[in-house]
Amino acid sequence: MRDVIIVGGGPAGLNAALILGRQRRRALVLDSGNPRNAPADEMHMYLTRDGFSPSEFRAIGRAELAAYETVEVRGAEVVAAKVTADGFEVRLADGTREEARKLLLSTGQVDTFPSVDGLVERFGECVFHCPFCHGFEARDKPLAVLGGDFVSAVLSLYLADRFSTDVVLCTHGPAALPDELAGKLLDKGVALREEPVAAVRGELGDLAVVFEDGSELHRGALFHKTATEQHSALAADLGCELFEDGCVRIDEFQQTTVPGVFAAGDLARQAGFPEALTFVILGAADGARAAIKIDNELFRADAGITPPTVR
Numbered sequence: 001m002r003d004v005i006i007v008g009g010g011p012a013g014l015n016a017a018l019i020l021g022r023q024r025r026r027a028l029v030l031d032s033g034n035p036r037n038a039p040a041d042e043m044h045m046y047l048t049r050d051g052f053s054p055s056e057f058r059a060i061g062r063a064e065l066a067a068y069e070t071v072e073v074r075g076a077e078v079v080a081a082k083v084t085a086d087g088f089e090v091r092l093a094d095g096t097r098e099e100a101r102k103l104l105l106s107t108g109q110v111d112t113f114p115s116v117d118g119l120v121e122r123f124g125e126c127v128f129h130c131p132f133c134h135g136f137e138a139r140d141k142p143l144a145v146l147g148g149d150f151v152s153a154v155l156s157l158y159l160a161d162r163f164s165t166d167v168v169l170c171t172h173g174p175a176a177l178p179d180e181l182a183g184k185l186l187d188k189g190v191a192l193r194e195e196p197v198a199a200v201r202g203e204l205g206d207l208a209v210v211f212e213d214g215s216e217l218h219r220g221a222l223f224h225k226t227a228t229e230q231h232s233a234l235a236a237d238l239g240c241e242l243f244e245d246g247c248v249r250i251d252e253f254q255q256t257t258v259p260g261v262f263a264a265g266d267l268a269r270q271a272g273f274p275e276a277l278t279f280v281i282l283g284a285a286d287g288a289r290a291a292i293k294i295d296n297e298l299f300r301a302d303a304g305i306t307p308p309t310v311r
Contacts, residue, residue: 001099002026004294005090007078007234008106010035011280012265014061016104016287016294021068023295028098029065030090032077036108036231036266037280039124044133046281057280081234087260102294105235105248105256105263106287109276111226114172116146117199119224126204127222130278131155134221135163137204141220142166144209146197148175151225153185159223160188168217170209172197193217228276230267243269247276254290262290 004020006013009031020027037043037054044050049057065071080091087101111129113120119127128134143164145156148171156169168191169175175194177185185192199210200222209217230236230246241249241257248268250256256263264286266276300307 001086001101002028003100003298004028004102004104005030005088005098005100006104006106007081007090007232008108008265009033009058009062009073010037010106010108010265011057011061011283012287012290013104013106014058014065014287015284016106016264016291017065017071017073018061018068019288019291020295021065021071023291024070025295025298027071028100029071029073030076030078030092030098031073033075034231036110036278037124040133041125042137043280044136045279046284049280054280078232078234081238083238083258083260101260101298103238103261104254104287104290104294105232105261105267106265106283107230107232107234107267109228109246109266110231111228113224113226114146114197116172116197119146119200122200122203122207122222123224123226126202126207127200127224129224129226131158131162131223132279134223135159138221138223139163141205142168142218144168144170144207144217144219144222146170146172146209146222146224148172148177148194150177150181153177153181155223155225156190157184157188160190165189167191168193168219170195170197170217228266232267235261235263235267243271245275253293254286255293262294264290 003025004027006029017027017029042051043054077093078090088103089099160167170193195211198212201208207219235248248263250268254262254264265283266278269276
């Protein structure tokens with residue numbers, strides 16, 4: 001029986017393991033090895049690690065955890081989890097079962113894409129989802145945004161405001177945007193292309209959006225706000241409450257609605273946030289917050305300390 005099982009070895013899971021290891025907690029990190037940001041060449045907005053490869057970042061994190069003898073990192077996929085009398089049990093793909101008093105889910109989300117040839121292969125290289133993460137690398141280039149919804153239109157306006165004077169919104173079919181928003185696109189000089197998109201070709205700086213009629217739009221980069229879904233069904237299987245967008249509901253301490261189950265990273269959000277935040281540094285912060293709360297709960301339980309009533 002370990003103190004904590006952490007499912008997921010990204011920034012959230014590794015940072016939680018680091019803090020728990022420093023508190024001499026027995027923690028097991030189980031990582032399937034399929035991170036969401038694997039296609040990206042670089043990660044950004046993490047002080048001292050700006051521009052690092054995500055794989056290098058994870059390798060450094062794992063190496064640092066080796067200093068803590070109570071932490072084990074294992075490459076394994078968790079296929080099931082359940083509540084037990086003493087805490088939680090997880091079952092791995094190879095049939096192995098592990099137990100712990102607390103469970104931290106940091107399994108993340110996966111991106112889902114429209115049926116556009118070449119889009120998935122270029123994601124993270126010249127097709128980007130976030131202007132905070134990759135807008136600077138696409139600065140001063142002619143840009144396109146793929147998507148005909150409200151979010152895509154706002155993304156087009158943001159890119160035109162911050163990074164480019166030449167932005168085209170490719171709606172991938174007829175768009176029904178509010179008149180006010182359509183007017184703002186016009187005022188900002190954002191052009192509309194409503195033809196269905198068949199393919200994306202090329203590379204950063206020399207990208208072609210190919211429409212179904214055979215015409216092409218040449219751009220420096222393409223932005224697309226992907227739809228997402230949970231990477232793992234564990235939270236739902238455990239009975240954790242999910243929002244309509246599929247994110248796990250958490251409180252300010254990363255606690256889910258199931259006692260003893262915590263969630264950190266972009267699989268979860270608080271009610272006050274409209275969507276999950278995908279920045280690496282915020283995932284690491286979530287992991288730290290969860291680890292501190294978990295350690296505190298374990299200490300109080302073992303010491304028989306009843307927390308004071310908050311009024």
